[in-house]
Amino acid sequence: MTWEKSFYEFSLVAGRQHGLVTAAQAERAGVAPGDLDHLVEAGLIREHDWSVFQLSGAPLSVRRASLHAAWLALRPRDFAWERLSAVHTDAVLSHGSAARFFGLGAVPSAQVSFTAPGDAGLETLRAATVHTASLAPEDVMVSDGIPVTTPHRTIVDLVRDWADPGEVGRVMADALRRDLIDLPALHADLAPLAGRYDLPSDGPRFADLLLGDLPLSALPRRSLRGHALLRHPDRVDAVQRALAGASSDRTGGAGADLAVLARDAEFARRVAAEIVGKAEADGRR
Incomplete structure (x- = not known):
């Protein structure tokens, strides 16, 4: 040839x-x-x-190329398309490397980090760390042709790995601003770890930690709702009750829309949280 x-x-x-x-x-x-x-x-x-x-x-940029290259080298004979058909039994980019992949924070590390099951049969690479763990399907996504832990799972892993709290906070704030995480769901997963990893377990302090210096007006709608649910649950409850009362008092026109709130409690709570979040954001401008 x-x-x-x-x-x-x-x-x-x-x-x-x-x-x-x-x-x-x-x-x-x-x-x-x-x-x-x-x-x-x-x-x-x-x-x-x-x-x-x-x-x-x-x-590919130099940063992305190095992450892809390390993943390919873990199983050097297998083509990427062969491996992507079974990502949950293979190595997944994780921890600080996943944060760098998404452009969250600036986690410093000379190592490329992966997570894989214990029986994945991977090559041992210089400057690469493989954490042994099983990942649920909802913890993994494929982006730009490489499997990577979701921003939610990446943050949980960074906390469990004793990453610098300030850096974890920057990663969380970036993910919040870019609408990459569900704030109440992240709190639910991190609250049980609060005592061990020096995190606030209650919703209001956790919401304040994630927000940091980020103005509420910078948050996308889902993040604003999530912040309201954690920071002001009593206000959200009050608005939800008011919406339920209004829906029972009106029929036709707007009353038909309000009736949807009465039938769907989860939807009504989202609407109430958005009202509270937007009111607080407007008040802080």
Whole structure:
């Protein structure tokens, strides 16, 4: 096989893996090791760590490329599309690496972190840490062709891993501002850990911790509702009762809309939380 043919085969694989190919994958595709060296010398590809090569001009940033390269190197012979069919039995980008992937906070780490079941059969990589744990389907998402823990699970993992509280707070604030987490659901998962990890367990103090210096007006609607549910549950209850009373007093027109609130308690609570959250945000401007 000529090196031109090798470059063609390399490009076919790279096109399905954001420009990245391991040496073992290249071999499976029919690329000779000597041809990889020639492609590097010609400037057509460049080598990352862990015997992973990147097509020159590939769109991934250096930060994203290093995370992808580490994930590929954990199972160097398997193509990404083969692994993505069973992400819950494979390595998943997690902890500080997941936070960096999402652009949350600025968690410092020289290691690339993954979470995988104990029987995942992964390669041991320099500068990579694999945490042994089973992840539920709702804890994992695939983004840009790589499995990664959700922002919610990433925050829980950072807390459990004793990450710097200030940095965890910045990660949470970024996720809140970008509408990547459900605030009451995150509180429900972190409240049982409060005593051990020095977190506030009650809703109001937890909401204040997450908000930090972020103005309420910067929050998207879901985050504003979540903040109101934790910070002012009594106000939300009062507004919900008022909506229920109004729905029983009116018929037709707006009364038909209010009747929906009476039939659907969960919807009514969301509406009440949004009213309270918006009123507080307007009051703080």
